[in-house]
Amino acid sequence: AQKITQTQPGMFVQEKEAVTLDCTYDTSDQSYGLFWYKQPSSGEMIFLIYQGSYDEQNATEGRYSLNFQKARKSANLVISASQLGDSAMYFCAMREKDNAGNMLTFGGGTRLMVKP
């Protein structure tokens, strides 16, 4: 079974509007971490935001916020006030057991295209 599922292969958003990118995950661990990364066409992976499974508050980083719904096992990324430079691939990822030695497992990604 897929551990990380991103159901939106592609999304369009109008510049200056907000957009939500979906992510659901599957784990039996109680302690885990959820991440969002941005990958522009250059290929680099840019860390956006982190949410720990025990964090009670939704994570926020500037224009990025994570809508964490633990019971539903979802960790959607919300980008507010979209900019043209936000056009990129976005990957949701999970680290199980939230252990420093554990690798990230990535979802299939969502391509976001911001329209002027």
Next chain:
Amino acid sequence: GAVVSQHPSRVICKSGTSVKIECRSLDFQATTMFWYRQFPKQSLMLMATSNEGSKATYEQGVEKDKFLINHASLTLSTLTVTSAHPEDSSFYICSARAPNSHGYTFGSGTRLTVV
């Protein structure tokens, strides 16, 4: 912030030759480095986990004799694609846990084309 430097960024090689990709942690020590492969329009797939001073752990289906990983120091991990074939053409990217952070820092990636 923590930086991982990856070289080369692009490489074209002939079928049957070997290619070495280097990842260096510039301002921190990385006891563990993760190597991913990404085919066009697909996600990142973990190939192996390299640990300083010990053998790498390979994911199922990844040939350890073809993808040689060496992590000889706390700041350098290398991936060598041996006897490369066109089907090995892909984007290879390394990653390490950033110190004092939950996040992982990634190298800039290597686009390998085997002709």
